[in-house]
Amino acid sequence: MTRIYLDHAATTPMAEEVIQIFTAEIIDEFGNASSIHQTGRNARKKLDQARNVFAASIGAHETEITITSGGTEADNYAIFGTAYARKSEGKHIITTQIEHHAVLHACEQLEREGFDVTYLPVNKKGVIDINDLKNSLRDDTILVSVMYANNEVGAIQPIQAIGDLLKDHPAYFHTDAVQAYGSIEINVHALHVDLLSVSSHKINGPKGIGFLFVGKGIALKPLFYGGQQERKKRAGTENIPAVVAFAKAVELKQSKLQESITRNIQLKQVFVQQLESNGVQFTVNGPKEDVLSHILNISIPKTDVETFLVQLDLAGIDASSGSACTAGSIDPSHVLVAMYGENSPELRNSVRFSFGINNTEQQVIEAANKISKIIL
Ligand SMILES: Cc1ncc(COP(=O)(O)O)c(C=O)c1O
Known part of the structure; x- marks a missing residue:
């Protein structure tokens, strides 16, 4: 794989x-x-x-x-x-x-x-x-x-x-x-x-x-x-x-600054569209504009980030949560705590995907399809 x-x-x-x-x-x-x-x-x-x-x-x-x-x-x-x-x-x-x-x-x-x-x-x-x-x-x-x-x-x-x-x-x-x-x-x-x-x-x-x-x-x-x-x-x-x-x-x-920004935005869009057209429910953490082109952090209701990251790993997808992994357990991300407060569901169901030079549209579509299979 x-x-x-x-x-x-x-x-x-x-x-x-x-x-x-x-x-x-x-x-x-x-x-x-x-x-x-x-x-x-x-x-x-x-x-x-x-x-x-x-x-x-x-x-x-x-x-x-x-x-x-x-x-x-x-x-x-x-x-x-x-x-x-x-x-x-x-x-x-x-x-x-x-x-x-x-x-x-x-x-x-x-x-x-x-x-x-x-x-x-x-x-x-x-x-x-x-x-x-x-x-x-x-x-x-x-x-x-x-x-x-x-x-x-x-x-x-x-x-x-x-x-x-x-x-x-x-x-x-x-x-x-x-x-x-x-x-x-x-x-x-x-x-x-x-x-x-x-x-x-x-x-x-x-x-x-x-x-x-x-x-x-x-x-x-x-x-x-x-x-x-x-x-x-x-x-x-x-x-x-x-x-x-x-x-x-x-x-x-x-x-290649402008080229790489345009490319990352494109990869992000393709990824999001594929998730949406597969029927995955999610919200984006962070601003719509004034956001780095290579980062997409999404909250997927009813998922548990720890389990989800393991499932992604087994499916061959490297992604991460912003959370620190301390002694085998994941501490909630201090960034999401600052954004949403201590008890919000986003702390447990958010994952960060970030794109770069070797990614292709085909790859992000494949990743979105694998993710959809895990979630749906
Ligand atoms: C915003 C930010 N600051 C600092 C660092 C630390 O940089 P380095 O890994 O080069 O020590 C990182 C790395 O993740 C980062 O994302």
Whole structure:
């Protein structure tokens, strides 16, 4: 049975061209970018070129890119880096109830260390209200961290409006763009964003690599101490093959951004139509517009997500719930709790399907038919 992978929000396969460059670099580019000999200088050149690609992709300057081990580190660096650098100016942080755990758990740790964190609520579509943010802002607010788009339901947040609002406030503005990057055109300066997290494995690049955009004049306390890499902001020998492959993945995404958005919307529509024409009853979690093109989260009445995911797995379909799997049992998704409340049925019957490069219309029709058979 050939499996149908519909879990691209969790991770993506590496693109063919990315695999080629990654394997070639592992063989050829073993140099340490800090070494002064030719082999080291070659590695440094590749690193600089990649950094330029990352910067150009978001309208930034290359000195504003700090390469990290992925989205989790980028988020942690933005949050702890700001909190520890600015604690004498204030200890208040604003974030949302629907952030990825890389942000939420970092903020919870800061609360244990004496920081005060406001978690903004969302509406039933999974979107924050800019007025809630306005009302929560204080003179001692040092950081606002709002994800660009949610990884479970795809809801895009009002990032431009937040950036505009914070232009006249000293708080740094961080956005976790791990899901949005590669699905939305992003310009950090137009958005007035100070810090922005990106991860390679969500855009058909290798795992364990990402970057944090750190705007000019934004001072963060480093997470790591050691060598002088990344202009002393992130110690540790750079993973050049992963960096170069990540840059290739960025170039591919950038060159085909509109095409891939249109394709994902089309795949989503075909999938939804097939479910509907088979008579499956479901509702969509998240907004109809202002939603990431690759994510579809649906609630199917009378199904149990745990059983359903096992049935999907046995039928050869990879999908997921946004829920965390802890010690064999599934905790309800904090995102759906924030959208619907503690006791709503959506917490037990929602599944996320997410589309990507290798999916075909034929595959999504086959998946929808298999799903219909399970449910009906
Ligand atoms: C919104 C968001 N932030 C952060 C992360 C963590 O990124 P990484 O897996 O690169 O550590 C993810 C990954 O699922 C995500 O979806």
